[in-house]
Amino acid sequence: MTLPTVNMWVDYASDHLSSVTTTPHLDAEIILRNVCGIDQITVLTGAPIILNSEQLKKLEKLLNRRHAGEPIAYIIGEKEFWSLPLKVTKDTLIPRPETELLVEFVIDKLKTDDLLQILDLGTGSGAIAIALATEFPKAQITATDISLKALEVAKKNAKKYNTHNVTFKSGDWLNAVPNRFYSIIVCNPPYVGINDPDLDVGQTKFEPDLALFSTNNGMSALQKIIAEAPKSLQSNGWLVLEHGHRQQESVKKLLYDAQFKSIVHHYDLSGRPRVTAAQTTN
Numbered sequence: 680m681t682l683p684t685v686n687m688w689v690d691y692a693s694d695h696l697s698s699v700t701t702t703p704h705l706d707a708e709i710i711l712r713n714v715c716g717i718d719q720i721t722v723l724t725g726a727p728i729i730l731n732s733e734q735l736k737k738l739e740k741l742l743n744r745r746h747a748g749e750p751i752a753y754i755i756g757e758k759e760f761w762s763l764p765l766k767v768t769k770d771t772l773i774p775r776p777e778t779e780l781l782v783e784f785v786i787d788k789l790k791t792d793d794l795l796q797i798l799d800l801g802t803g804s805g806a807i808a809i810a811l812a813t814e815f816p817k818a819q820i821t822a823t824d825i826s827l828k829a830l831e832v833a834k835k836n837a838k839k840y841n842t843h844n845v846t847f848k849s850g851d852w853l854n855a856v857p858n859r860f861y862s863i864i865v866c867n868p869p870y871v872g873i874n875d876p877d878l879d880v881g882q883t884k885f886e887p888d889l890a891l892f893s894t895n896n897g898m899s900a901l902q903k904i905i906a907e908a909p910k911s912l913q914s915n916g917w918l919v920l921e922h923g924h925r926q927q928e929s930v931k932k933l934l935y936d937a938q939f940k941s942i943v944h945h946y947d948l949s950g951r952p953r954v955t956a957a958q959t960t961n
């Protein structure tokens with residue numbers, strides 16, 4: 680058998696993936712770099728590196744997973760968030776770029792040297808908590824999840840970035856942190872309704888249902904968090920929530936009914952409302 684060079688394999692794999700992804704060449708290249716430990720420049724310069732049969736076997740296996748629709752982040756076990764490559768597994772959501780809006784909101788609102796108490800509810804891979812820990816080194820950050828397996832991944836990510844100011848707790852939303860008070864609570868909860876027409880079935884069928892879906896058209900978790908948050912917030916404390924772009928009005932009403940003030944929305948690059956924040960009155 681004639682063994683291919685790295686570039687021959689990328690061309691072949693890219694062709695194979697072209698019917699299942701809009702980024703076949705990039706995906707093929709990422710898989711190759713992950714298996715062979717080759718950097719992007721080496722691939723780009725077309726260096727005539729010949730693959731060995733063991734590498735070829737591993738590459739075929741990962742290529743087949745990608746061809747079956749599995750997200751590239753699960754295949755290589757990593758996804759970048761806030762410029763931090765984070766470990767992800769099938770027990771964690773793959774962090775989304777729009778969730779960075781939530782981190783940006785906190786940075787805009789608070790001073791990085793404030794002695795803040797920050798709570799990240801439903802931390803998943805730890806993306807939000809770890810991003811905030813790097814931006815607010817003096818803050819005390821608590822990150823919770825009901826999934827013990829997700830918490831294990833989050834702890835590994837926190838260790839990777841030496842974020843000593845993050846502690847992890849398990850439990851159902853605010854029940855994980857009884858009798859604690861925070862300056863800011865951030866949360867990207869499961870907010871997708873089972874029949875949501877916007878659901879990207881391709882990627883989400885590989886992600887945990889617990890991280891994605893909520894009953895009552897995706898509103899149940901948001902409802903519960905908004906109802907419970909005031910008892911865990913300091914006066915003038917912020918609650919910052921990610922939600923679906925059609926949920927803005929419902930979230931606003933829930934916040935208003937729970938007597939939050941200063942309700943503000945933040946929009947993604949397509950101009951859709953994806954984050955809503957509000958402050959407690961006292």
Ligand SMILES: C[S@@+](CC[C@H](N)C(=O)[O-])C[C@H]1O[C@@H](n2cnc3c(N)ncnc32)[C@H](O)[C@@H]1O
Nearest residue numbers: 774801802803824825826851852867868869890
């Ligand atoms: C949309 S994911 C967000 C993950 C991560 N914060 C991010 O933005 O990438 C929602 C997270 O909430 C967690 N979760 C679901 N129900 C929960 C509950 N009742 N209490 C605490 N966490 C919960 C899930 O396990 C999941 O990690």
